[in-house]
Amino acid sequence: xxxxxxxxxxxxxxxxxxxxxxxxxxxxxxxxxxxxxxxxxxxxxxxxxxxxxxxxxxxxxxxxxxxxxxxxxxxxxxxxxxxxxxxxxxxxxxxxxxxxxxxxxxxxxxxxxxxxxxxxxxxxxxxxxxxxxxxxxxxxxxxxxxxxxxxxxxxxxxxxxxxxxxxxxxxxxxxxxxxxxxx
Numbered sequence: 001x002x003x004x005x006x007x008x009x010x011x012x013x014x015x016x017x018x019x020x021x022x023x024x025x026x027x028x029x030x031x032x033x034x035x036x037x038x039x040x041x042x043x044x045x046x047x048x049x050x051x052x053x054x055x056x057x058x059x060x061x062x063x064x065x066x067x068x069x070x071x072x073x074x075x076x077x078x079x080x081x082x083x084x085x086x087x088x089x090x091x092x093x094x095x096x097x098x099x100x101x102x103x104x105x106x107x108x109x110x111x112x113x114x115x116x117x118x119x120x121x122x123x124x125x126x127x128x129x130x131x132x133x134x135x136x137x138x139x140x141x142x143x144x145x146x147x148x149x150x151x152x153x154x155x156x157x158x159x160x161x162x163x164x165x166x167x168x169x170x171x172x173x174x175x176x177x178x179x180x181x182x183x
Contacts, residue, residue, distance in 0.1 A: 046113055053151065053181075064153035064182045086125070087132040088165045097136035098170060109139045116148040116157055124157060128164070135164045142172030143181075151181035 012020060053060035089097070096102060112134050115124040124145075127134050138144040146166045149157035158178075162168060171177055 046117065049117070050151075060151070061182065064151070066153070084129055086128050086160075086164060089132055089136060093133065094136055094165060094167075097133055097138065098167075100138075100142065100173075103138040103140050103142055103173075105140050108134060109137055109144075112137055112145055113139070113148055116145050116154055117152055119152070119154050119157075121154075121156055121160075125160070132164070135161055135166050138172075141174070143176075143178075146170075146178040147172060147176075147181050150178045153182070 108131075112124070112127065114120075115127065135145060144166075146158065146161045146168070148154075149161060166178075168178055
């Protein structure tokens with residue numbers, strides 16, 4: 001610092017001190033992954049579960065089979081929400097959603113993953129009523145609702161998604177089909 005002056009790296013002039021004391025700090029761009037409940041990384045639970053399933057596929061299969069037995073499939077394509085019918089995307093719309101350049105992690109992928117992971121069929125269906133393209137949504141690893149539904153044994157959601165035209169022969173970034181997640 002220079003003697004007697006205000007100039008010192010990392011310090012502001014004395015005239016700005018009053019303004020700086022009244023300032024409000026705003027969230028930084030890096031905070032976009034923080035959830036409202038204060039958790040640092042919204043994808044942490046998914047990543048942990050995914051790695052556990054990768055390390056112990058037999059346990060994952062057993063859990064998926066047990067979940068499938070507890071929740072037998074039923075038709076969700078035209079129930080609840082005032083009997084509104086879910087809209088199927090056109091082939092062109094599906095092609096756009098399945099383009100690897102469109103894959104990415106964002107708030108929508110997190111919300112859809114959470115609904116599928118928890119088996120919250122009502123929330124998932126409500127999302128699809130509002131945004132039918134979410135049935136074909138893909139995260140940056142190329143996986144989407146159908147992969148997650150298989151992974152967590154959500155057979156009703158598997159049925160719903162296939163009826164909405166989500167293709168079962170698509171592959172993720174590692175070449176895995178949705179049904180490979182259950183095996």
